[in-house]
Amino acid sequence: MTAMNGTGPAAFLGRHEGLRGRLPGASLPWVEALRDRSAAAFRAQGFPTRRVEAWKYTDLAAVNTSVFGEPLTGVDDALALPPATGPRAVFIDGRFRADLSNLEGLSYTVENLAWALPTLETRLGALVRPEEQALAALNGMLFEDGLVVTVPDGVAAGVLHLVSFATESERAPAFHPRHLVRLGEGASLTLIETAAGPVRARYLHNPVFEIEVAAGARMNHGRLQQEGREAFFLSTVYARVQEGGTYDNFTMNAGSRLARNEIHVALCGPKAECHMNGVQLLADGQHADTTTALDHAAPDCSSRQTYKTVLSGKSRGVFQGKILVRQIAQKTDGYQMNQALLLSPEAEIDSKPQLEIYADDVKCSHGATVGELDAEQIFFLRSRGIPAEQAKAILVEAFLTEAVEAVADEHIREALTGAVAGWWQRQGIQGGIEAA
Amino acid sequence: MLKIENLHASIDGKQILNGLNLTIPAGEIHAIMGPNGSGKSTLSYVLAGREGYEVTEGSVTFGDLDLLAMEPEERAVAGVFLAFQAPVELPGVGNANFLRTALNAVRRAKGEAEIDAIQFLKLARARMKVLNMPDDMLKRPVNVGFSGGEKKRNEMLQMALLSPKLALLDETDSGLDIDALKLVSDTVNSLRGPAFSALVITHYQRLLNHIVPDRVHVLSAGRIVKSGGPELAQELEASGYGAIQAAAA
Ligand SMILES: Nc1ncnc2c1ncn2[C@@H]1O[C@H](COP(=O)(O)OP(=O)(O)OP(=O)(O)O)[C@@H](O)[C@H]1O
Ligand SMILES: [Mg+2]
Numbered sequence: 001m002t003a004m005n006g007t008g009p010a011a012f013l014g015r016h017e018g019l020r021g022r023l024p025g026a027s028l029p030w031v032e033a034l035r036d037r038s039a040a041a042f043r044a045q046g047f048p049t050r051r052v053e054a055w056k057y058t059d060l061a062a063v064n065t066s067v068f069g070e071p072l073t074g075v076d077d078a079l080a081l082p083p084a085t086g087p088r089a090v091f092i093d094g095r096f097r098a099d100l101s102n103l104e105g106l107s108y109t110v111e112n113l114a115w116a117l118p119t120l121e122t123r124l125g126a127l128v129r130p131e132e133q134a135l136a137a138l139n140g141m142l143f144e145d146g147l148v149v150t151v152p153d154g155v156a157a158g159v160l161h162l163v164s165f166a167t168e169s170e171r172a173p174a175f176h177p178r179h180l181v182r183l184g185e186g187a188s189l190t191l192i193e194t195a196a197g198p199v200r201a202r203y204l205h206n207p208v209f210e211i212e213v214a215a216g217a218r219m220n221h222g223r224l225q226q227e228g229r230e231a232f233f234l235s236t237v238y239a240r241v242q243e244g245g246t247y248d249n250f251t252m253n254a255g256s257r258l259a260r261n262e263i264h265v266a267l268c269g270p271k272a273e274c275h276m277n278g279v280q281l282l283a284d285g286q287h288a289d290t291t292t293a294l295d296h297a298a299p300d301c302s303s304r305q306t307y308k309t310v311l312s313g314k315s316r317g318v319f320q321g322k323i324l325v326r327q328i329a330q331k332t333d334g335y336q337m338n339q340a341l342l343l344s345p346e347a348e349i350d351s352k353p354q355l356e357i358y359a360d361d362v363k364c365s366h367g368a369t370v371g372e373l374d375a376e377q378i379f380f381l382r383s384r385g386i387p388a389e390q391a392k393a394i395l396v397e398a399f400l401t402e403a404v405e406a407v408a409d410e411h412i413r414e415a416l417t418g419a420v421a422g423w424w425q426r427q428g429i430q431g432g433i434e435a436a
Numbered sequence: 437m438l439k440i441e442n443l444h445a446s447i448d449g450k451q452i453l454n455g456l457n458l459t460i461p462a463g464e465i466h467a468i469m470g471p472n473g474s475g476k477s478t479l480s481y482v483l484a485g486r487e488g489y490e491v492t493e494g495s496v497t498f499g500d501l502d503l504l505a506m507e508p509e510e511r512a513v514a515g516v517f518l519a520f521q522a523p524v525e526l527p528g529v530g531n532a533n534f535l536r537t538a539l540n541a542v543r544r545a546k547g548e549a550e551i552d553a554i555q556f557l558k559l560a561r562a563r564m565k566v567l568n569m570p571d572d573m574l575k576r577p578v579n580v581g582f583s584g585g586e587k588k589r590n591e592m593l594q595m596a597l598l599s600p601k602l603a604l605l606d607e608t609d610s611g612l613d614i615d616a617l618k619l620v621s622d623t624v625n626s627l628r629g630p631a632f633s634a635l636v637i638t639h640y641q642r643l644l645n646h647i648v649p650d651r652v653h654v655l656s657a658g659r660i661v662k663s664g665g666p667e668l669a670q671e672l673e674a675s676g677y678g679a680i681q682a683a684a685a
Contacts, residue, residue, distance in 0.1 A: 375487065380524045381534075383484050384594060385512035385542035394537065398528030398577075433529060434537045435553060 008064045009046040012174070013039060015070070016141045024114040024144055030121050038140025041130035048134050057318040057350040058260055058289040063232050068204050069171030071095065081163065088161035094175025094205070095145045100163075108157045108189075113146035113178055120148065123180050127210045127238035127264075135260065136236045139208040143178040146207075149191070153184035153214070159192060159411050166197030166205065166231065174204035181209065183217035183245075190220040190409050196255065197228040204232045211239040211247065215269060218246040222412030224419045227255035229286070236262045243269025243298070250407045251278040252416055253288040254423050262291045267301040267329075274303040277406045279416075281423045282347070284313025291320040296329040296359075305336040308403045310396055311347035312427070321366070322354040329359050336366040341399050343373065343392075393424055393432040437462040437633045438483075438602055443494035445482050452478045454658035455494070460602075460651075463630040467644055467669065468637045470655035471677050476637045477521050479655070480604045483635075484518040485511050498602065513545040515601030519591040519608045521637075526578035531590070534578050535560060539597055563596040566626070567619050584611035592623045599627060603634040609643040621646030641673040656681050 005014055016023075016039050025031030047064045048055040071093035081090065084102035089110060091097065096112035103110045113120070130137035151157045166173070183189055195205060205227060213219050219239075227233050233256040239247045253259050265274045280288045294303050309317040319338045340349035353366040373395050381391035400420065407413045424432060438460040445453040452475045460466050470476055482489050483496065485508035496503040501514055526534065540550045551559070560574060567589045579587050588608050595603055603624070609617055624634065624647050636647060644652070644666060652668040653660045656677065661684035662668065672680075 374524075376524050377526055379486050379508060380520070380526070381538075382508035383486075383512055383518050384534075384538035384598065385509050385545065386538055387509050387541065388507070390537075390541065394529060394534075395526075398526060401528035433533045434540060435533055 007067055009042060011068070012138060012142065013043055023142070025117045028118060028121075031117065031124075034125050035141050038130045038137045041137035042134060042141055044131075045134035045137065054291065054320070057320070057352075058258075058287065060258075062258060063204065063234070066202070066204075066232075067172060068174035071173035071175050072169070072171070081165070084161075086159055086161065088163055089147050090163045090165070091145065091147070091177060092165050093167055093169075093173050093203070094164070094177045096147075106157070108149065108151040108155050108187075110160065111148045113148050113180065114144060116148045120180065123182065123210070124178065125210075127212070127240055128208065133236055133262070135206060135234045135262070136208050139176040139178060139206050139236070142174075142176045143208070144176070146178040146180065148179075149181045149189065151183045151187040151189050151217075154186045155184070157187065157189040159190045162191060162193040164193070164195040164205065164207070166201055166203045166228065168198040168201045169203070172202040172204075174206065176206040176208070179207060179209045181211045181219065183213050183219055185214045186216040187214070188218040190222070190411055192222040192224070192412055192415055194224045194226065195233065196226045197231055199228045200230055201228045202230040203228070204234065206234045208235075209237040209239070211237065213239065213241040213245040213247050215243040215245055217242075219248065220409040220412055221247070221249045222407070222409065222415060223249070223251040224415060225251065225253045225255055225259060225261070226419065226422075227259070229255065229257055231256040233259040233261075235260065237264065239263070239265045239274075241265065241267050241269070241272040241274060244271045245269065246273040246275070248275040248408055249277070250412055250416065251290065252419055253278065253280040253282075253290065254419065256288075257286060259286075259288040260291065261289065262293075264293045264295070265303075266295040266297055267303065268297050270298050270300045272298060272301045274301075275406065275408070276303070276305045277403045278307045279400050279403050279420070280307070280309040280317050281420070282309065282311045282315035282317055283427060284315060286315045287318075289318035289320070291318070293322045294324065294334070296323065296325040296332045296334065299328060299330045299332070301329065302333040303335065304406070305338075306403045306406050307338045308400050309340040309349055310343065310399065311340065311349060312343040314344070314346040316347070317349045319350070319368075320352045320354070322356065323364060323366070325355075325357040325359050325362050325364065327358040330361045332359060332362040332364065334362070334364040338368045339399070340370045341373070341396065342370065343396075390432065397432045437499060438635075439497045441495050443479075443482070443496065444492045445478065445489050446492060447478070447489050452658050453482065456655075456659050458653065458660055460633045460635060462633055464650040465628070465634040465636060465647060466651045466653060467649040468635060468653050468655050469639065469669065469672055471681075474655045475658040476655055477606055480518055480606045480635070480637065483604055484508060484516060509541070509545075512598070513542050516604070517595050517598055517600035517602065518604045519588070519595060519606060521606040521610075523579050523587045523591055525580045527580050529578050530574075531576055531578050532557070532560065532574035535574075535594065535597055538594065542598060560593070560597065563593055566596070567592055567623060568616070569593060585613060585616050588612055589616060589620065592620050596623050596627070601631055601633065603627070603632070604637070605634060606637045607639065608636075609638050609640060617643065618646060641669040644669045654680050656684060
């Protein structure tokens with residue numbers, strides 16, 4: 001079987017039925033129970049329509065009506081991946097490739113999920129709510145592989161790269177990796193994820209992350225979404241942070257035809273911190289949606305969110321940010337800022353902040369702005385000899401600066417700066433500002 | 437060097453320049469004075485190529501170039517520099533990065549070698565010293581949080597680095613303290629030479645004590661109504677524009 005029968009939820013549910021005995025963990029009752037629960041949840045929800053509040057601005061009709069196939073195993077060996085410069089785990093069409101990965105001599109454990117599955121009963125699915133998130137339900141039903149990172153107490157793991165690459169294929173593969181990350185007390189890890197694929201390949205990448213940050217631990221999570229322009233990227237991240245721990249997520253949404261980047265973070269111990277920053281760089285025909293849900297469930301926690309979206313052509317951006325401050329979460333310090341820069345009159349941004357506060361002693365602020373490039377600033381730069389296109393690039397870079405500078409980890413910042421420059425080049429614009 | 441003939445220009449349907457004639461030979465510095473709203477900044481914008489102005493009649497030649505046919509960046513490359521009356525702020529753009537980018541954009545367009553970061557810093561620091569600007573102004577975003585006088589000095593720093601052939605200074609003296617006025621004048625005077633011309637727009641004769649002009653022109657209602665030597669500025673300081681405007685009307 002290469003293509004699934006038909007389209008929409010029925011095709012995915014059919015695939016689950018058809019592969020029942022062959023999906024990883026088929027012999028483990030708890031895995032089967034998890035898949036069945038996920039399938040039931042997905043059957044109930046299907047691909048949410050815009051009548052569902054959380055999907056008001058993002059239409060999954062194109063996903064719903066596309067025919068997808070399974071990824072093939074043993075795919076294309078001629079991938080032009082650069083040689084690893086440090087630890088990295090490579091997934092092709094959602095499947096781990098040991099031959100392309102470099103995981104020697106680490107002070108912590110990195111496994112692939114398909115292999116480690118028998119040991120994951122208490123971890124897999126611990127943070128996911130399939131009944132509430134259809135995309136996570138879809139993933140729970142069909143996951144095959146993923147990254148499992150376990151950093152022991154007190155270990156500073158350094159940088160790990162996660163590379164997800166899709167291959168060019170007639171099959172339009174759908175893959176649903178499940179990634180688990182657990183940081184022990186006082187541990188730290190910088191995970192830099194790159195998701196990419198051929199420009200014209202159609203595929204569905206539906207990853208789910210479950211991230212547990214123990215007391216005093218710190219996770220820097222940099223995500224560079226540079227999928228091919230026909231791809232669907234439907235991602236959900238769940239993170240739980242304990243006392244004094246930090247989860248720092250930076251996501252760049254620059255690729256794919258349609259991207260949903262959903263992040264759920266729960267701050268569960270006092271003085272836990274969460275930073276969620278991101279940039280969305282959208283060209284003609286692209287739709288990107290960042291939806292965050294922050295659960296302040298303990299006192300003295302702080303959260304910072306800065307998202308910047310640049311839209312050109314006929315593109316559409318969405319930002320939805322919910323902050324829940326529970327009654328117990330006194331002295332919460334929450335901040336959320338969402339800004340959009342429209343480079344074209346056809347571009348559109350929708351923004352929905354949502355504060356739900358049940359504690360009385362909190363500091364929570366949010367804001368949103370929409371603007372265009374300033375004609376006076378452009379003229380000023382041009383009057384100094386800088387060509388018009390470069391002047392615009394400089395001003396867009398400046399707009400992004402605040403979000404980029406909020407990235408604490410230098411490796412992520414560096415990767416990001418490179419990715420932003422690459423985006424400009426693909427737009428046919430050479431060079432922004434020169435460093436002095 | 438610069439030859440403006442019968443220049444008519446309007447913005448948003450409002451006629452501002454009404455048949456302006458002005459020639460500035462190479463090597464000369466000319467001053468323009470005139471009442472608020474007479475069109476001085478408009479003239480400088482039209483010369484620098486700002487969008488939104490419609491030139492309905494007349495011509496401007498710069499050397500043998502048809503200035504009005506050129507893009508703003510092409511004019512900058514050809515050697516036109518406008519020091520703005522109210523410089524804009526560029527949040528998120530570091531001043532040093534901006535200056536180097538501008539300098540290299542011009543050099544590249546002229547086929548000259550680009551300047552590396554180290555050379556650039558040397559050059560910039562030397563110019564800043566003359567203008568008495570602290571080093572940290574290189575690190576800060578362009579003009580953000582700069583005082584009025586600091587912004588004007590930053591304009592002069594840009595001018596000094598780009599070393600233009602034609603500088604248009606739009607009220608660069610306003611907002612400057614007495615010492616800064618001297619430093620800014622020194623910077624302009626240091627560029628003086630057979631290949632440098634300037635059009636100095638000012639309301640005050642004081643600046644012209646430091647930058648002594650070859651000619652002084654009075655602009656009123658969009659045209660030059662009187663021209664003379666440096667002594668004209670002193671006359672105006674004493675008597676105001678009334679008599680000249682009445683005579684021109
Ligand atoms: N967009 C516009 N629409 C209509 N009128 C305009 C516009 N921009 C400028 N003007 C008018 O053009 C006239 C000339 O303005 P300009 O700034 O050139 O004067 P100025 O001589 O530089 O004055 P000042 O000495 O105050 O700097 C003014 O009356 C001004 O209000
Ligand atoms: Mg003016």
